[in-house]
Amino acid sequence: MTDFVTGSTHSADALPVSAVDPLADLPGYLLRRAANSMMAELGTRLNAHELRISEATVLLLINDRTDLTSAEIGKLLEIQRANMVPLLARLETAGLIHRVPINRKSQAIVLTPHGRTRLDEVRAVTQKFEADLLERIPAQHRPHLVPALQALLG
Amino acid sequence: MTDFVTGSTHSADALPVSAVDPLADLPGYLLRRAANSMMAELGTRLNAHELRISEATVLLLINDRTDLTSAEIGKLLEIQRANMVPLLARLETAGLIHRVPINRKSQAIVLTPHGRTRLDEVRAVTQKFEADLLERIPAQHRPHLVPALQALLG
DNA sequence: AGAGAAAGCTATCCATCATAGCAATTGGAT
DNA sequence: ATCCAATTGCTATGATGGATAGCTTTCTCT
Numbered sequence: 001m002t003d004f005v006t007g008s009t010h011s012a013d014a015l016p017v018s019a020v021d022p023l024a025d026l027p028g029y030l031l032r033r034a035a036n037s038m039m040a041e042l043g044t045r046l047n048a049h050e051l052r053i054s055e056a057t058v059l060l061l062i063n064d065r066t067d068l069t070s071a072e073i074g075k076l077l078e079i080q081r082a083n084m085v086p087l088l089a090r091l092e093t094a095g096l097i098h099r100v101p102i103n104r105k106s107q108a109i110v111l112t113p114h115g116r117t118r119l120d121e122v123r124a125v126t127q128k129f130e131a132d133l134l135e136r137i138p139a140q141h142r143p144h145l146v147p148a149l150q151a152l153l154g
Numbered sequence: 155m156t157d158f159v160t161g162s163t164h165s166a167d168a169l170p171v172s173a174v175d176p177l178a179d180l181p182g183y184l185l186r187r188a189a190n191s192m193m194a195e196l197g198t199r200l201n202a203h204e205l206r207i208s209e210a211t212v213l214l215l216i217n218d219r220t221d222l223t224s225a226e227i228g229k230l231l232e233i234q235r236a237n238m239v240p241l242l243a244r245l246e247t248a249g250l251i252h253r254v255p256i257n258r259k260s261q262a263i264v265l266t267p268h269g270r271t272r273l274d275e276v277r278a279v280t281q282k283f284e285a286d287l288l289e290r291i292p293a294q295h296r297p298h299l300v301p302a303l304q305a306l307l308g
Numbered sequence: 309a310g311a312g313a314a315a316g317c318t319a320t321c322c323a324t325c326a327t328a329g330c331a332a333t334t335g336g337a338t
Numbered sequence: 339a340t341c342c343a344a345t346t347g348c349t350a351t352g353a354t355g356g357a358t359a360g361c362t363t364t365c366t367c368t
Contacts, residue, residue: 023214026284028192030303032207033232035189037307038182053186054355060177071315078187083356085317105315105364130180137305144298149184151291153191206323225346237325239348259333259346 038133045125049118050094054079054087056122059096059115066100066110073109091115196283203275204248208233208241210276213250213269220254220264227263245269 023029039053046056057077062068074084088109091097096115099107111119134142177183193207200210211231216222228238242263245251250269253261265273288296 022217023211024304024307025300026280027300027303028196028280028284028287029211030300030307031185031189031287032193034303034306035185036232039186042182052354057177057183063176069315078190079355080357081314081316082318082358103365107316126180126182130182133182133185133306136308137302141298141302141305144295145302146179146181146184148291148295148299148302149181149188150178151295152188152287153184154290208324223346233324234326235345235347236327236349257334261347 042126042129045129046122049121049125051118051122055091055096056126058087058091058109059111059119059122060126062097062109062111062115063119066108067102068109069102069106070109071106192287196280199279199283200276203272203279205272205276209245209250210280212241212245212263213265213273213276214280216251216263216265216269217273220262221256222263223256223260224263225260 043053046053049056051059054077058073061073061076070084070088071081073079074081079087088097092099095112096118097109098112100110101107134145137145197207200207203210205213208231212227215227215230224238224242225235227233228235233241242251246253249266250272251263252266254264255261288299291299
């Protein structure tokens with residue numbers, strides 16, 4: 001598994017990764033490339049709905065909940081508190097979320113009716129995306145991807 | 155509720171993903187999270203050798219080759235031509251690569267002796283990293299990860 | 309009541325990635 | 339042999355994501 005024999009010096013036109021790139025066997029490298037590629041694709045699809053991936057993710061996370069604060073969302077999605085600010089500001093400006101005071105310190109982030117409608121769009125996009133993604137993986141490997149990735153996050 | 159209220163920004167213990175996060179079943183989402191997590195780890199390890207991931211990747215790609223141009227490396231690693239400039243500049247300043255004219259337009263990027271030495275370090279780091287990564291994946295899923303990721307890049 | 313933690317925010321900074329444009333050179337087709 | 343399109347390497351510039359430090363207000367715990 002640690003033998004990358006390349007030797008092939010093709011005129012680099014298109015990029016049949018595994019064919020030319022001696023790094024194409026390294027799981028870490030593959031992980032990055034695959035994630036980049038997939039996220040670019042998802043980003044493009046969500047762009048058609050004027051949403052960034054992070055924004056769509058927040059909508060999906062909130063869903064029906066009316067108890068999530070900015071800090072909690074950040075913890076769940078691994079987004080710094082400071083970086084939640086512009087993110088939520090955009091969603092609020094777009095009228096997708098609003099803030100409901102919990103006490104004088106905290107506020108719950110809740111979907112507006114419009115936000116809920118848009119969430120349905122997001123759901124359609126992401127479900128299609130996930131389905132397309134899985135479809136690209138040969139059937140015998142498919143059921144192993146999610147558990148493997150989950151193990152990496154533990 | 156909320157048991158993990160650690161003040162730490164992003165420590166190890168963070169989140170039992172699948173427990174709380176309703177997104178934890180989505181392959182695309184997992185892919186991004188896993189890649190981010192892994193790349194952060196690799197970045198830290200390479201940092202100890204004063205290299206970025208992209209720089210280390212370039213070293214690994216060049217290896218023995220003496221025919222690769224900046225544009226070709228960029229194509230293989232999916233890095234824009236424009237972004238290769240500062241990357242190679244750093245490697246050159248660090249004395250790890252040098253440029254060998256091919257003609258009046260193109261130049262081959264070649265490792266210096268020092269660059270080759272550093273590449274050995276990089277290889278040690280990445281092999282350890284890849285091994286650690288694979289080890290975290292349960293044995294029955296392990297052999298499926300690389301083929302699955304490769305399929306995503308096709 | 310007081311101390312410490314947490315929430316929300318501002319202000320920066322850094323790294324990655326993308327785009328446009330430019331001058332020089334190359335290579336292919338006529 | 340010449341001309342034109344493509345390529346190379348580069349500059350300059352944004353957009354984005356992510357990280358840190360610090361501040362004020364408020365909550366919570368003892």
